[in-house]
Amino acid sequence: MHPTHNNLSEQLQNEVQQAIATHQTLTIKAGGSKDFYGRDVVADKILNVAEHQGIISYEPTELVIKARAGTPIKAIQQALVEHKQMLAFEPPGYNGKATLGGTLASNFSGPRRAYSGAARDYVLGSSIINGKAERLSFGGEVMKNVAGYDASRLMTGALGTLGALLDASIKVVPMPEAELTLTHETTIDTALLKLHQWSQLPLPISASCFYQGRLYIRLSGTENGINSARQTIGGELLNSAANFWQSITEQTHPFFQHKPALWRLSLASNTPVLDIEGDTLYEWGGALRWLKSDVPLQRIRANSYLKKGHSTLFRSTGIRDQIFQPMPAPLLKLHQRLKQAFDPQGIFNIGRMYPDF
Amino acid sequence: MSQMATKSSINLPQLLKQLLTILPTDAVLYQEEDLRPYECDGLAAYRQLPLIVALPDSSEQVQSILRLCNKISLPVVARGAGTGLSGGALPHEQGLLLCLSKLNSILSIDKELRIARVQPGVCNLAISQAIEHLGLFYAPDPSSQIACTIGGNVAENSGGVHCLKYGLTVHNIQQITIVSIDGELITLGGTGLDCPGYDLLALMTGSEGMLGVIVEVSVKLSPRPECTQTLLAAFDDIGKAGDAVASIISAGIIPAGLEMMDKLAIQAAEDFVHAGYPIDAAAILLCELDGSLAEVASHTDAVYELLTISGVTEVRIAKDKQQSITFWKGRKAAFPAVGRISPDYYCMDGTIPRKSLAQVLQTMAEMSQQYELAIANVFHAGDGNLHPLILYDANIPGELQRAEKLGAAILQLCIKVGGTITGEHGVGMEKLDQMCVQFTAIELTQFHAIKAAFDPKSLLNPGKAIPTLHRCAEFGAMHVHHGKLRHPELERF
Numbered sequence: 001m002h003p004t005h006n007n008l009s010e011q012l013q014n015e016v017q018q019a020i021a022t023h024q025t026l027t028i029k030a031g032g033s034k035d036f037y038g039r040d041v042v043a044d045k046i047l048n049v050a051e052h053q054g055i056i057s058y059e060p061t062e063l064v065i066k067a068r069a070g071t072p073i074k075a076i077q078q079a080l081v082e083h084k085q086m087l088a089f090e091p092p093g094y095n096g097k098a099t100l101g102g103t104l105a106s107n108f109s110g111p112r113r114a115y116s117g118a119a120r121d122y123v124l125g126s127s128i129i130n131g132k133a134e135r136l137s138f139g140g141e142v143m144k145n146v147a148g149y150d151a152s153r154l155m156t157g158a159l160g161t162l163g164a165l166l167d168a169s170i171k172v173v174p175m176p177e178a179e180l181t182l183t184h185e186t187t188i189d190t191a192l193l194k195l196h197q198w199s200q201l202p203l204p205i206s207a208s209c210f211y212q213g214r215l216y217i218r219l220s221g222t223e224n225g226i227n228s229a230r231q232t233i234g235g236e237l238l239n240s241a242a243n244f245w246q247s248i249t250e251q252t253h254p255f256f257q258h259k260p261a262l263w264r265l266s267l268a269s270n271t272p273v274l275d276i277e278g279d280t281l282y283e284w285g286g287a288l289r290w291l292k293s294d295v296p297l298q299r300i301r302a303n304s305y306l307k308k309g310h311s312t313l314f315r316s317t318g319i320r321d322q323i324f325q326p327m328p329a330p331l332l333k334l335h336q337r338l339k340q341a342f343d344p345q346g347i348f349n350i351g352r353m354y355p356d357f
Numbered sequence: 358m359s360q361m362a363t364k365s366s367i368n369l370p371q372l373l374k375q376l377l378t379i380l381p382t383d384a385v386l387y388q389e390e391d392l393r394p395y396e397c398d399g400l401a402a403y404r405q406l407p408l409i410v411a412l413p414d415s416s417e418q419v420q421s422i423l424r425l426c427n428k429i430s431l432p433v434v435a436r437g438a439g440t441g442l443s444g445g446a447l448p449h450e451q452g453l454l455l456c457l458s459k460l461n462s463i464l465s466i467d468k469e470l471r472i473a474r475v476q477p478g479v480c481n482l483a484i485s486q487a488i489e490h491l492g493l494f495y496a497p498d499p500s501s502q503i504a505c506t507i508g509g510n511v512a513e514n515s516g517g518v519h520c521l522k523y524g525l526t527v528h529n530i531q532q533i534t535i536v537s538i539d540g541e542l543i544t545l546g547g548t549g550l551d552c553p554g555y556d557l558l559a560l561m562t563g564s565e566g567m568l569g570v571i572v573e574v575s576v577k578l579s580p581r582p583e584c585t586q587t588l589l590a591a592f593d594d595i596g597k598a599g600d601a602v603a604s605i606i607s608a609g610i611i612p613a614g615l616e617m618m619d620k621l622a623i624q625a626a627e628d629f630v631h632a633g634y635p636i637d638a639a640a641i642l643l644c645e646l647d648g649s650l651a652e653v654a655s656h657t658d659a660v661y662e663l664l665t666i667s668g669v670t671e672v673r674i675a676k677d678k679q680q681s682i683t684f685w686k687g688r689k690a691a692f693p694a695v696g697r698i699s700p701d702y703y704c705m706d707g708t709i710p711r712k713s714l715a716q717v718l719q720t721m722a723e724m725s726q727q728y729e730l731a732i733a734n735v736f737h738a739g740d741g742n743l744h745p746l747i748l749y750d751a752n753i754p755g756e757l758q759r760a761e762k763l764g765a766a767i768l769q770l771c772i773k774v775g776g777t778i779t780g781e782h783g784v785g786m787e788k789l790d791q792m793c794v795q796f797t798a799i800e801l802t803q804f805h806a807i808k809a810a811f812d813p814k815s816l817l818n819p820g821k822a823i824p825t826l827h828r829c830a831e832f833g834a835m836h837v838h839h840g841k842l843r844h845p846e847l848e849r850f
Contacts, residue, residue: 148822
């Protein structure tokens with residue numbers, strides 16, 4: 001699958017200009033694969049970037065790919081595979097619907113994140129339309145660049161509230177020569193203990209997961225390297241490992257049947273097992289915990305460990321209001337001022353992240 | 358700027374009195390001889406005495422100082438060890454220099470989470486030294502690491518030789534605490550790997566002290582690799598060396614470090630430290646591989662093979678740690694080595710896409726002839742970060758100006774091929790001019806809006822990093838006269 005080449009920058013800029021002139025608000029949409037995520041947005045119009053597609057440049061020896069925001073993640077991954085390269089942060093493709101723009105706007109990363117970094121870690125530069133309908137470029141296509149503020153990383157995870165992404169340059173990495181997954185039948189307490197012992201050693205671990213009494217560890221690297229690490233880790237070899245990790249990345253594993261509510265908890269990895277009724281799947285060496293629970297929101301957020309971390313109501317069927325954990329007043333004030341700096345009239349994705357902006 | 362205090366409106370005795378309610382007597386400096394050591398950072402071409410220097414030893418004191426400065430609209434310039442190379446910590450004539458060197462404690466080390474919580478004045482290398490017994494290290498290793506502080510590293514998003522594999526400062530910190538200009542203590546990042554809201558941790562990293570004052574940093578620690586191996590390869594043509602770099606990367610190998618030197622740099626280094634470099638070579642590559650024993654063995658074979666195919670004239674594989682140190686010795690001494698063969702030199706910091714290397718070096722060679730000034734090249738080849746050193750003699754009328762013009766032309770060449778004016782040294786006072794070339798007026802306006810969101814009165818490090826639209830500052834650079842580099846004890850690469 002090769003993405004179509006379609007540069008709609010000018011048209012999108014005109015649409016934003018018009019929205020400003022007519023005092024209308026916009027919700028930015030591409031593949032729509034993350035419509036479930038974040039607060040409900042009530043906007044006058046949709047700014048559709050889905051057709052703004054195409055890989056602008058890809059230089060395998062530079063380890064950089066630059067593509068338009070509407071380019072499907074799947075298309076990018078396919079172009080990379082031809083040169084034995086990949087996106088290091090292993091984002092979900094959501095049935096081919098996820099786009100580069102949406103992936104960056106939500107900073108979604110997969111199982112490899114704890115070991116190689118998140119989407120934000122691989123962003124080298126981007127072009128955007130801000131709330132004044134201006135087209136701006138930040139960063140670039142080189143690995144080291146300290147000219148100007150890092151506005152490209154600021155856009156990553158901003159859920160489109162600061163502007164619409166037009167394109168981005170992403171650092172890519174070589175695909176590992178070999179990969180294998182080991183499993184251990186164990187308890188969660190032992191699993192967390194082992195994960196922390198291994199994380200202090202130079203082992204080529206690229207993913208970890210614990211669910212229903214089974215710990216899964218993926219090793220990636222040279223053939224020799226992962227075979228020597230296998231001696232340290234031990235356990236059973238998992239067949240069809242690629243399918244397993246894909247089901248975690250894409251959230252198609254039976255666990256993710258999200259009834260009633262699916263919480264995403266970001267915590268210090270050594271946080272003990274939380275005392276909240278529900279079913280939990282662990283990733284990222286314990287730093288990411290998916291919780292299916294019907295315990296009310298206030299009670300979940302009152303948990304003392306969660307107060308030190310961050311809880312996100314990832315998927316739910318009810319009213320989508322307090323999706324993200326409330327932030328302290330001085331931090332909120334900075335957010336509001338930055339929103340003002342990029343989108344003074346309040347056009348883009350108002351309320352997608354927090355009610356006020 | 359209009360809101361800033363003017364010299365006449367600042368009553369020094371009164372300011373002193375107010376500061377002494379926050380700090381002890383020995384933590385406030387105002388006599389000229391006490392201010393003198395703070396007049397410049399590593400870019401000694403720019404010098405300015407501050408009005409006053411404050412040396413707080415707690416974040417509460419930093420909060421009180423900033424509240425005071427905000428109240429009386431006094432500019433504040435934060436400073437760590439002052440090793441920066443772009444004048445980012447140059448004092449403000451009518452401002453307070455906030456020196457964070459007393460905030461120098463390692464607050465906690467969590468072996469299990471691989472996190473060290475440190476104050477901003479802790480020296481970069483001190484972190485790795487404090488955790489060495491745990492088999493861990495802090496990866497970013499700027500060449501000034503024996504002196505530079507972690508607060509400054511965050512402010513500049515410092516890199517180092519190993520950032521090709523291990524990333525920059527932004528990839529190796531998890532949480533910071535800042536004090537805003539109105540004295541609020543704000544924590545950015547978290548104990549988990551991510552948190553909702555804007556990525557202000559990334560925005561603060563590399564913001565050159567323009568948005569807030571960093572008072573605490575939680576750095577990520579990495580397990581020390583089982584082994585490292587260094588290869589030295591010589592080429593009779595610099596283009597072939599560039600191709601060798603591309604072939605190593607395309608083969609799926611990310612070395613821990615991949616450095617290049619050209620003929621002039623090789624000869625200068627060899628004369629200085631006698632590392633045994635092949636002085637006839639047009640270029641040498643230093644390639645450091647790390648990982649498990651098994652992994653390093655496979656990669657060493659693969660790199661050896663690739664270098665051979667690339668038309669290398671000689672490859673040496675370090676037999677032991679001592680030989681590896683010898684290989685690196687010349688590279689690490691390249692700057693002072695060049696300082697020995699020329700009365701003055703002028704260091705640039707552009708980054709280019711690797712594919713443009715041959716073209717850029719060729720154009721630079723032509724420029725060198727045109728401007729009648731020699732250029733020695735040392736180069737973080739793996740990530741495209743060039744450090745051309747322009748050789749000149751300030752005592753010959755017109756040479757300094759020619760060197761500056763040549764430097765400006767080189768940076769503009771970097772922009773032209775899709776690169777950037779600064780890979781790791783920062784903009785500071787030095788590269789305000791080139792910022793005008795790299796960014797459009799609306800982009801610069803957006804940067805000013807970001808600044809105003811944090812610092813509405815523009816009191817934090819005013820006049821640095823982002824040029825005003827009305828001004829393209831006089832071009833400056835890292836001028837080194839008769840080898841008298843500030844902090845000559847530091848390696849510069």
